Amino acid sequence: MAFQTAKRDLRRRMRSTLQALSATAISQQSSAATTKFLSLAEYQNAKNIAVYLSMPSGELSTTGIVKDALEQGKNVYIPYIHTQEKTSVMDMFALGSLTEFESLQPDKWGIPSFLSTQIEGRQNAMEQGLDLIVMPGMAFDHEFRRLGHGKGYYDHFLTRYSNLTRKMPFLVALSLQDQLLAEEIPVVEHDWLIDAIVVGDGRYLDRRV
Structure with missing residues (x-):
């Protein structure tokens, strides 16, 4: 119970901190983080990538990353939240094009995000890798610990993915x-550690070093 309270209090504190950030500050940090991210060998060598699409405020924008990846011919997968057996789960489905990305509602x-009518026949990252x-x-x-938004979508997705051996x-x-x-x-125990962090001032932290 104390653990859940600590998480809840930290989320509340972070929400207040992020709401106070200006759009200009977030835009500048997004630009610096994107430049650093695009320079990573892990990104440049990747063929299939999954990318969160950013909220209107309070987090770094991934628009530059999505556009670059599509231009580079990478397969780009984005989150899709849906109900499965009465549980809300996240899957990652492929974007078809830059035009489709720009038309998402x-x-x-x-x-x-995709509409439910746009999912049938679309590539699923769980199957493609x-x-x-x-x-x-x-x-x-x-x-390299991470505090999510409390829904557990990413931890659950990673656990499902890991079960595919x-x-x-x-x-x-x-x-x-x-945020750092x-x-x-x-x-x-079921919270996944991340491998690396790209910070809005251009810093890069790698768990392997």
Whole structure:
């Protein structure tokens, strides 16, 4: 119970911090983070990548990453939230083109997303396999722990993916400077660590070094 309370309090604190950031500051940090991310060998060598699509405010934009990946001929998968056996789950489905990306409609959180009518026949990352996932989060720490939004979508997706006995994709988080904390983020056993963090000031943290 104390653990859940700690997570809830941290989310509340982070929400307040992120709401106070200006659109200009987020735009500048998004530009710096995108430049750094696009220079990573793991990205350049990846064929299949999954990318979160950003909320209207409070997190780094992934638009530049999606556009570059599509232009480079990579297969780009984006989150799709749906109900499966009365449970809300996330899958990753392929974007067809830049035009399709730009035509996506915002969901209830203001995040561009596929409509349910657009899913049939579309490539699913669970079947195709991924080389890299760009991870969102509310906060991160220097031990590569991640605080999500509380729905468990990414942790559940990664657990399902790992059960396919396939090589795990490289997990890269994008973090605003204010989201990278000096304190430890409370986690439990099923919370996945990330492999690397790209920060909005251009810094790059790698768990392997």
